[in-house]
Amino acid sequence: MNRPEADTDRILAAAADRFGTPAYVYLTDVIEARLAALESAFGRWFRLSYAMKCNPNPALLSWLADRVPYIDVSSGGEFVLATDAGWSPARASFTGPAKREVELQTVIRAGLGELVIESLREARLADRIAGDLDRRQDVVIRIAPDRVPKGFGDQMAGRPSPFGIDIEEAxxxxxxxxxxxxxxxxxxxxxxxxxxxxxxxxxxxxxIFIGIFRALCETHDLRPDRLIFGSGLGIPYHPGDAALDPDEVAAGAAPELDALKADPRFSATELVLELGRYLVGPAGYFVTRVISTKDSRGARIAICDGGMNGHLAASGHFGMVLRRNYVMHRVGENDGASEEKIDVSGPLCTSIDKLGTNVVLPRVEDGDLIAIHASGAYGPTSSPVNFISHPTPREIMAEGGQLTDATRIEGAGLRG
Ligand SMILES: Cc1ncc(COP(=O)(O)O)c(C=O)c1O
Structure with missing residues (x-):
């Protein structure tokens, strides 16, 4: 069953009615529960770092600033957003394969915690900038392993890759x-x-990470302050996807993590788990309103006010090899309408603007709301929100029943 709790459904309907659609709604209770589950599974080894690329909404960033120890930024712009939202520069790391001089100058001058070095070019440039500023900058070196196990939806190493220093060169x-x-x-x-x-x-x-960390630290006689683990933790997006069990991951990883912690070389080392979507993805819904329904050659189509322009990932164009529907439901009480298959499309004049095909929903009529699940990460800022100048999605923070408009991106679209 795809429907969320009745309370959640009421919040989604209230947010849409009060602030308009399309809208992302972020439920902080869900993030709170996920933080607790992460702490219970991994807290004995890891502290968390939030990769803000997945959702840089300023209100969400401020909310997280009191609850997560570290933040990872991937541009100078993200650094400014994070510090404006209350994160001290010292709590930030800075990743990214193409850091520009102006960005390095800005973050080093401001007192960035750790620069994540992804190439020798970057190391030499950062060294010069830090020298000019009379500073010594803490850095962590990003290594690209030569192997990534099967099962990762997005692989960033194990083959030619722009990210980090290849292990062969490390x-x-x-x-x-x-x-x-x-x-x-x-x-x-x-x-x-x-x-x-x-x-x-x-x-x-x-x-694999632990093997690399151990080998490099031994060869170079390092007793590191920090070892940063990219979590890789995924979330269910599509009907039939089974959620990960963090306790199962913890049980499997325990022997090697315990051994690492027990090694005198790493006794003062802090382990950090860097992650984005796992923390906030399931907390977000994308709510889009059906502007028009059409029966077309045997198919029924719901044409909505927000589609691929507001939610690229749900349309299948954000790194998905084969388009699969996200889990979605029709908002509002189940009025006994029989379920039927429907295609869900957006407002753009292109055939790729599809949010769902053959989705089974209670009968959908003009004016209904459809909520797409698992939309709290890689939402508005990963979508072509300005294409065809429709209203950009609202972003609403829902803390308990309290709704706040936290919209960041304003485009040229006419509202109302
Ligand atoms: C360096 C780095 N850190 C963190 C993340 C966040 O990944 P996710 O949101 O899947 O946890 C990414 C994603 O591409 C990344 O490249």
């Missing part, structure tokens, strides 16, 4: 970086894949 690169006078190597970082729903694959991947 020993020589580390030797050079360790000799740079204005950088201090505080640790290592690996983020090699994400969107994995198989606990055994995540355990295996963390095992």
């Amino acid at each position: 020993p020589a690169a580390l030797t050079e970086i360790l000799a740079l006078p204005h950088l201090r190597v505080a640790g290592l970082h690996i983020y090699s894949g994400t969107q994995c729903l198989k606990s055994a694959a995540i355990v295996e991947n963390w095992g």
Whole structure:
């Protein structure tokens, strides 16, 4: 059954009626519960770092600032958003394969916690900038492993990749970086894949990380402050996807993580789990209103006010090989309408603007609301919101029953 709790459904309907559609609604209770589950499964080893690329909404960032120790930013712009939302620069790390000089200058001057070095070019540039500012910048070195287990929806290593320093090059690169006078190597970082729903694959991947961390730290006699693990934890998006069980991941990873912690070389090392979607993805719904229904050559189509322009990922154009429907439901009490198959499309004049095909929903009429689940990550900022100048999605924070308009992006679309 795809319907959420009745309370959630009432919140979605209230948000749409009060603030308009299309709208993303973020339920903080869900994030709170996920934080608790992460702490219970992984808290004995890891502290969390929120990868804000998945959802940089300023209201959400401020809410998270009191609840998550660290934040990972991937551009100078994200750094500014994070610090404006209340994160001190010292709690931030900065990843990204194409950091520009102006960005490095800005973050180093502001007191960034850790720069995640992804290439020798970046290390040399950061060293010069830190020297000019009379600083010594803490860095962690991002390593790209030569292998990622099967089961990751998005693989960022194990083949030619722009991300990080390939493991084959890492020993020589580390030797050079360790000799740079204005950088201090505080640790290592690996983020090699994400969107994995198989606990055994995540355990295996963390095992690969641990092998690399141990080998490099031994070769270079490092006692790192930090080892950053890219979590890879995925979330269910499509009907039939089974959610990961964090306790199962923890049970599988325990022997190697316990052994790492017990090793004197790592006794003062903080382990950090970097993640985005797992924390906030399931907390968000995308609510779109049916403007028109059409029966067309045997198919029924709901044409909505927000589609691919507001939610690229649900349309299948954000890194999905085969388009599959996201889980969705018709908002509002089940009025006894019989279920039927319907295609769900958006307002754009292109045939790729589809949010669902053959979705089974209670009969949908003009004016109804459809809510797409698992939409709290990679939503508005990952979507072509300005295409054809329709209203950009509202972003609504729902803390308990309290709704706040937290819309960040205003386009040229006419509202009302
Ligand atoms: C370096 C890095 N950290 C964190 C993330 C966040 O991934 P996710 O939202 O899947 O947890 C990504 C995603 O691509 C990433 O590249």
